[in-house]
Amino acid sequence: MGLSENPDLQPTLFGLFLSMYLVTVLGNLLIILAVSSDPHLHTPMYFFLFNLSLTDIGFIYITVPNMIVNIQTHSRVISYGGCLTQMSLFLLLGNMDYMLLTVMAYDRFVAICHPLHYQVIMSPRLCGFLVLGSFFLCLLDSHLHNLMILQITSFKHVEISSFFCDPSQLLNLSCSDTFSNNIAKYFLAAIYGLFPLSGIFFSYYKIISSILRIPSSDGKCKAFSTCGSHLEVVGLFLGTASAVYLGSAASHIPKKDVMASVMFTVVTPMLNPFIYSLRNRDIKSALRRLQSRAL
Template identity: 80%
Template sequence: MIKETGNMQAKNLTCISEFQLLILSEDPDLQPVLFGLFLSMYLVAVLGNLLIILAVSSDPHLHTPMYFFLSNLSLADISFISTTVPKMLVNIQTHSRVISYVGCLTQMSLFAIFVCMDDMLLTVMAYDRFVAICHPLQYSVIMSPRLCGFLVLVSFLLSLLDSQLHSLMILKITSFKDVEISSFFCDPSQLLNLSCLNTFSDNIVKYLLAAIYSLFPISGILFSYYKIISSILRIPSSGGKYKAFSTCGSHLAIVCLFFGTASGVYLGSAVSHSPRNGAVASMMYTVVTPMLNPFIYSLRNRDIKRALRRFCQSSVK
């Protein structure tokens, strides 16, 4: 399974065939509870996001840029949560912490793709709201079907690039400090921290990726909402202000939930050295956020609720 090199330190490991993932609790009595809890959350997330996709695709009134991006976000969320939770459920059920080296790299690559897709799509949706509120007369011209498709394609290609760069960085690692991953899934940052050789070039690439895929999207979203709020404040009637702001309220809630929890994970890991606390925090944006997104949109959005009602009625008939 593991071969130790004689010329390196005792913990420098090569030829790793598997890693050990963190488990939330070692109490046997708590395992069925955890299994039931995470299975329920996973099913709610998948079914909720699937309903959003079906509602948008089945209702011609929702064939607009905003709902096109929302359905793509729901698809990304289904894929996102499916990269981490099923493996965790299997490990809980089999009382195992093991994930193979190939399985870990595959999970890490898929995780990087879909977390970046969430990142990019939330940024694109902020731009869509900016055009809708700040340039309403040119909205249908600017947000053409071709541009919408192009933005989703670029989001996917950028996410794929991020995933491939992380995979190349991991594949370059020839020796690891340990096989214990301080998370319940193969987090790219956790795997990079296990490298014995912390090279300057790898650090540059790591910080560059963090800037491109975190700071730029956040800056774009903040700038979009700065312009949106400025436009809303210029609307004379309070009813008009409420109507304008309500169109981006759901998106803003999801942005705060996703970026707030993700930032909390990485800032918290820098302050706290407790792996279990970090795993619980990671669960907020990898499991809870994809589960809550459909509720946020369906509860706050009258069009989605109407489309879901029509879809359910047609399904019953």
């Protein structure tokens, strides 16, 4: 259904979302270039940030370009196969964002609570395993949701009150008994939602406890500054995701749900590189060195 049926708003929406898409891709590409080209940033923390930026580019790519094309062609139709593909990639990359933020919380926990053993614990092998393990877990969740959707037979000529194939709406399209689907949906939500959230909360509980034991205020500020950017991104991601899925479950108002989806799928990937580049001295220094080499 898109964002608005008003034809006068379509050029504005086209320009706005095209600009946001280009800013997101450019910002995350700069993070990727800075991390890959600067030896000072070849550390576990920036390895995870590199993968987060890659994921954010893919995450916005699966929703916004299709919407921009729909605005230009004045068509809001998506094929059955295209809808399933978009939903699968949305789940894969959205969950991957969440898993990477959880892994980054663990990285900050090791760096602050076990600084002397940081290089040994966060070895390249473990970092690669955490990223690959997160990817395959997210791929499994995506396939399980696909299997649930494939059980829905009455899936023609339906309207989705969003600008992409939102899995939470697709799962409610069946006219048959959805008890088993609901059980599976809540089980997956508990596994892929609560476990990573528990990991983030536990990591920051231990981090805050360790920081409070530091005697000097300068030491506390320095320790906390190493995870400030990550905390902001986690808060932004969880806040917008909760508005989309918990808020829509409590009170289904299509317009509000769509605006919350825009914040989650478009605004969050766009702001992530700004948060990390503006709050992080290492990234700013790497970007300056990258600029000087380019000039």
